[in-house]
Amino acid sequence: MGISERKEREREDMQRQILNAARTLFLENGFEKTSIRAIADVIEYSPATIYLYFKDKNEIFYELHEQAFQALEEEFKGVFLIRDPFAQLVELGHLYTKWAVENPGLYDLCFLMEAPMEALACRQESWKKGKGAFDLLRNVIQRCIEAGYFKAHDLDTAALTVWSYIHGLVTIYLKKRMDVFEDERDMERISESYALFVRMIRDGL
């Protein structure tokens, strides 16, 4: 009886279609301007159909948020080619910043928007994807400690501190708060600040 298997496949196909349409529209126009009706238009189904495959709009964006984390982890794969753990950490920051700047919509989804976290809270699930990415940072810092780069701090505290800095830097830029500087040297300023931070943790973390 392969019929229920086929039905399941068809269901997943439909979900994929919806998510693809949603992602495209979201990356073009943002969350608010991505309407269920517009998604329905793209996949050539009625708006009500979408609610047969997703509970609500938040759940769609929760799914996109999971995919975005997948893409981010993919980006991070590059660090494993590096031997030295401190160089790994530095590169991790670079990749994080680069990915954020090149995918502002996805960054929003992963680290700023409420929609995915609300969908998560409703299903009373824990934030697996976030934990995964954070673990990666944690492990790299752990190896930095073992290699004698950092003093033996509480690992979580060190990881949170590094993440806070890079997340803050990126968010200031993405949310257009770099207008505090008169000029338009945003990218240079990001580089200069990151260089300073790296120097600081090299000597002092």
Next chain:
Amino acid sequence: MGISERKEREREDMQRQILNAARTLFLENGFEKTSIRAIADVIEYSPATIYLYFKDKNEIFYELHEQAFQALEEEFKGVFLIRDPFAQLVELGHLYTKWAVENPGLYDLCFLMEAPMEALACRQESWKKGKGAFDLLRNVIQRCIEAGYFKAHDLDTAALTVWSYIHGLVTIYLKKRMDVFEDERDMERISESYALFVRMIRDGL
């Protein structure tokens, strides 16, 4: 001819009423759920009337954002009682974090939401309020350099780095991304991380 003066007064009164209603509703229910109709209901006028006093919804929230910055600067006044510039900087971080945690809605308005920046971009004005607050940080760091606490870095870079960290820390918390930790020790973790960061800039900035 005091009549045009009275008209101007009445106009400002009305704007105040609208902003007060908008602020209350916003702090209770957030931006999306604060509708023009709800604001109109509170002040007992028709929705269309609001558009005689503000161009659009963004402009209302731009004005609230300015008021929020006023409140933040008020909070900052405490640091001027402190002599030592490094202690000033540490306290500034404390006050910033405290204000953010106690006023998540206002923090959003000041540093994360697009609405006020869009209103600002439309009028092609520069971000005065943000610059003011940033200047405060810049000055404190300048005095830290002069007092020999920090090496003579580029001032803007140092200020951006400190702001990035504290903004990131606060944003991770406010946007509920501290779920990466299993436990509920959010506040302790914030304190521990801030202590680590302070130690780090004391020795290494």
Next chain:
DNA sequence: CTTGACAAATAAACACTGTTTATTATATTT
């Protein structure tokens, strides 16, 4: 081959949203 049952898709409605326009009521000036 037809009928009954189940599943999938939808049209239409509900209760909202920001914003604009044409109209009415109020206040000021002539």
Next chain:
DNA sequence: AAATATAATAAACAGTGTTTATTTGTCAAG
């Protein structure tokens, strides 16, 4: 008191997320 300028609004427009009742399509059993 009449004419004019100002302020306020009702109603409409074009959109939103979501739900419900209805129709369409598929497929197995009689």
